[in-house]
Amino acid sequence: MHDRRPEVIELLRQAQSGATERALAGVEAALERIADEGASAGEDIRPALLYVRGIAYHCLGDHRAAAIVAEDLTQAARSAGNAAWLCIGQLLALLQKIAAEPTSDLSPGDAMLQDLAAAEADLPGPDGEPLAAVTAYAGIGRCYLILRLYEFAQPHFEAAVDVIAVNPQLLRVSAVTMQLNLAELHACWAMELRRVDRVAEAAEQEAAALRHALLAEGQPALEETDAYRAKGSLLAACLSVHVGDPLHAAQRIRDCSARLVGRGQRSDESFARLYEARALARAHRLPEALDAARQACSALPTDAPPALTAAALHCRAQLVVQVASDGEIMAYGDYLALVLADQRERTLDLARSVQLLERLRRERERIQQLAYTDALTGVGNRHAFHRYVEELAGGPEDAVGVAVIDVDDLKLANDWRGHEAGDEILRVIAASLMSRAGPRDFVARLGGDEFVFVSLRRPGPDFGAVGDEIASSVASALHGRASVSVGVADGRAGDVVGLLHSADLAMYEAKRAGRAGRAVPAASTPSSEAHGRVEVERV
Secondary structure: OOOOHHHHHHHHHHHHOOOHHHHHHHHHHHHHHHHHHOHHHHOOOHHHHHHHHHHHHHHOOOHHHHHHHHHHHHHHHHHHOOHHHHHHHHHHHHHHHHHHOHHHHOOOOHHHHHHHHHHHHOOOOOOOOHHHHHHHHHHHHHHHHHOOOHHHHHHHHHHHHHHHHHOOOOOHHHHHHHHHHHHHHHHHHHHHHHHOOOHHHHHHHHHHHHHHHHHHHOOOOOOOOHHHHHHHHHHHHHOOOOOOOHHHHHHHHHHHHHHHHHOOOOOOHHHHHHHHHHHHHHOOOHHHHHHHHHHHHHOOOOOOOHHHHHHHHHHHHHHHHHHHOOOHHHHHHHHHHHHHHHHHHHHHHHHHHHHHHHHHHHHHHHHHHHHOEOOOOOOEOHHHHHHHHHHHHOOOOOEEEEEEEEEOOHHHHHHHHOHHHHHHHHHHHHHHHHHHOOOOOEEEEEEOOEEEEEEOOOOHHHHHHHHHHHHHHHHHHHOOOOOEEEEEEEEEHHHHHHHHHHHHHHHHHHHHHOOOOEOOOOOOOOOHHHHEEEEEEEO
């Protein structure tokens, strides 16, 4: 089968590097080709194409359209049974929510953190499909980065780097972009630390940012990575302003920025002008530095990281004060920076608590699931059946059908072929029953070699046909390795226990009959008026 992932990666590169309209056109053309080839042909790649469409709208600033695409992606992934892209769809929707609510950048609410913790718990493992794994890690990393929770964002970007290292040829574009993500993360973190005079920690973060920027710049020179490598060069130039000749650093920043502008990319102009202003200020060229700082503020995009916005505004104010020799104007800003730094720490503590609660909730659900699941076959156990009976008793008095399926002479199979062979027979029967179960049906192993199948879909006169289908399906799945006896009964939902007893008697009558086909209703069937009819079959 043709590998379409390189095409998806190229479209994603276009969406993120200024050729957004072309990327959208490419996505539509690819989706049309998939539709022409048939549903199964594009089952695996359609979610990836929808993701590119969503990112394109996100880059255009149309977060409402991107959110609609996220819903389509989630639905497509759920239909395909693709857990990785399902998680990515949820992350894309969350990213639009964060981007569409600027105030949440500074103070994310409990619900948003809970959504993020839930998405993080659903992240696919690193051993899955590499494109989906990297996309998922990058998605949750970006969400945490926008919320200024750098400590949570960093491990996800690093996990993506690990996946890329195993798949360098397929993910050569991601190899550059992930280093840029890490450079941006450490740079923003450093901006916040410098703002509250934690200079030594800020220097450590700037060193880490410079290291990742140089790694991005040093990636192999390829047409599809040139724009990203150029951004790496700009970041490296900016992050070098605190060492060496400041005027040389300022000129280098202008040169790198001009190369990006020549490629039609202006998204980093505010970042470049900020660091140019810092370099010029260090060279005591204060009027020129103030002019660069003003350009940085004017160039701030609407979705600029909060740390960049705050740093640019502070740099401009600081230079205004230095030029005017009036320090009183800075007092309020300095106090506000401390308040926001404290708020970020509180949000970080809240996010840790939300993560812990989400893990505890998942663990509780897992333990509860284990308590109601048969360990051998994966269907419900006797406890699950009793809980199901209680739920039916408290609901409407719907008609219901009950089938009891019992393996004939399972002990002989265990003795002749070993217990593993007997266990496999039970697993095959469970899988066969589950394949026939609908949303309103219930399957459980009551113990030993006995299963129960409860249906609210086709009770009454039609349930005998369901029993036939069950018997035929199980017999086909076993391929002659064993035979089963099936008894069925139908009645009202409030009397499932009585129906189970009736179906059980019918099943034993089938065993005694020792032949395929239907038997007469069991003579000992209780409450025949309520149960209506009991049928048995042995196959």
